[in-house]
Amino acid sequence: MDLLSGTIHMPCLKPRDQLQIDPQTGLTDSVAYCDQTPWLLNATIRDNILFASPFNRQRYNSVISACGLTRDLAILGAGDQTEIGEKGITLSGGQKQRVSLARALYSNSKFVLLDDCLSAVDSQTAVHVYENAVCGELMAGRTVVLVSHNVALCLKKAGFVVVMENGRVKCQGTVEELVAKKEIDEEVVASLNATGDSSSSLSSFHSKSAGAHNESTDVASDGDDEDAVNKGKLMEEETKREGAVSWNVYKSYFKYFGDTSTFTILVVSLIGAELVFVLQSWWLRVWSVTEYQRLDYSTTLTASSSAILAQAGGIHWFKPVFDTPIAAFFFEEEHSTIFYVTVYSLIGLAYSLMSSIRVLYAYFAGLDASKSMFEVLLWKVLGANLRFFDSTPVGRIMNRFSKDIEQVDELLAPYAEAFLTNSVSCISIICVISVITPAFILFAIFIGIVYYCVGVLYLNLSRDLKRYESISRSPIVQHFTETLAGITTIRAYGDERRFLIGNMKRVDECNRPYFYVELNARWLSFRTNLIGAMIIFLSSALAVAYSDKIDSGLAGISLSFAISFNQNAVFLLNNYSNVEINMNSVERIEEYVEEIPQEPPAVIPETEPKS
Structure with a gap:
């Protein structure tokens, strides 16, 4: 000095x-x-x-x-x-x-x-x-x-x-x-x-x-043998489950998500929106045929309901619907262009309304479910015995309350809603193409089997990678918290570099599954594009084969739906995998809710003294 x-x-x-x-x-x-x-x-x-x-x-x-x-x-x-x-x-x-x-x-x-x-x-x-x-x-x-x-x-x-x-x-x-x-x-x-x-x-x-x-x-200093290490072990390793997410995990989430009325509203809005979307495409076909006939480019085309049925391959189970007075007004009477524009706009408005109801209802129901799960988890952790806190790092507990709750809060319900929407869309697309060209249903069964095999391979890897990522995130939080608490000592010893490298290694360990998930997504995209190209080819070939039975409007509907099928199928698998991946967070939360040892209750009625 x-x-x-x-x-x-x-x-x-x-x-x-x-x-x-x-x-x-x-x-x-x-x-x-x-x-x-x-x-x-x-x-x-x-x-x-x-x-x-x-x-x-x-x-x-x-x-x-x-x-x-x-x-x-x-x-x-x-x-x-x-x-x-x-x-x-x-x-x-x-x-x-x-x-x-x-x-x-x-x-x-x-x-x-x-x-x-x-x-x-x-x-x-x-x-x-x-x-x-x-x-x-x-x-x-x-x-x-x-x-x-x-x-x-x-x-x-x-x-x-x-x-x-x-x-x-x-x-x-x-x-x-x-x-x-x-x-x-x-x-x-x-x-x-x-x-x-x-x-x-x-x-x-x-x-x-x-x-x-x-x-x-x-003897204590020479404690490198496995028995001494196991005897002195305090912290338990964080485990991960194997295989598909259990149905019990889904049931536990549905319990928080809502009651029968919630699911009824979601199903009605989901199916209704898809039916309105199909009706919108059908109305475009009616409108185009009417305009074509009005310009007198052809005298053989008509927009009548009976002709539509005949050109659709004789699908006679729709006949009671088209023989009603309302159907006759829309499909058989001549109307101005403003009428078709108005009806098309109203159909689009109905689709927007039903889709908005579905999205908003699913979003707020998901928030309520996340809030309920957070409260249950919080009380379970607060009521845990002291041994649990001795053997569980704080970073592992924080991981449940941060990242896992975040995924349930923000991602699970939107992905689940998107998965159901894509599922209904794929089913409706196959149904529409099969109605227009019935032979397509034979190929649809084969295509479904191929998609299932690709999806199983994709899901198995993505699910396990996500579980590995979840348990590799806790050491980052734990190490960072520990480093922050001892920053004075670390700097005094001049050991910042070692702790910085240790943090980077843990971040790399957590990021490694993410890169493999992206690689797996590219693998899925390549194969689904091949299957989608096959569907477009089959739809086009069948449209040509049925050229004497369907008009250009129906062929256009078939091709447009076939093109959209590829995108919907990719989104279907991606969203389902995201649902399973994010259900891993529900799985981890339920693991704490069910397995955390609790302190005895503060009041035991059976042991209270009698007054």
């Missing part, structure tokens, strides 16, 4: 992998930091102490002994291979601080900053840690800056003392100078000798304890 300029000279903080090791001391020109509020990784005790440094057994055992962790590791079933959970949740406050101190002590940093690292330990342990860790052999050749409230313990071996009061420097200097100036309380000065005597005896006691547990410590 330069008192004249008022500046503090600190080492240049470089990434750990770029630091040069001093061959004489084995230290690097870097900083190790022990925060007052210990920051620990969701990993084993050993991983927290090593902090990505190479493992040296002799040095490691010395650090364990100096920090008074020998007894703690002997008590733990898996020793230093015990997972401590997020923020060291399974350790006491004193154990957390000593593990954090052990990390700084094990490092090869020349400068060590200790922010009140003795505040959470008892007096005996504090003396042992101060004598053996802060002032021990492992700190030789280092500059240690210790902030502590325990003045009586830390004052005797301090090389330079800075006394703070209300955030300002009250006085500074060597211990002798401050004692001579009477800047230190007499009680503290009087306790220095007593502290020295007791520290010797306490250090001797801890040394004997460490010797008694040396064998246990060595």
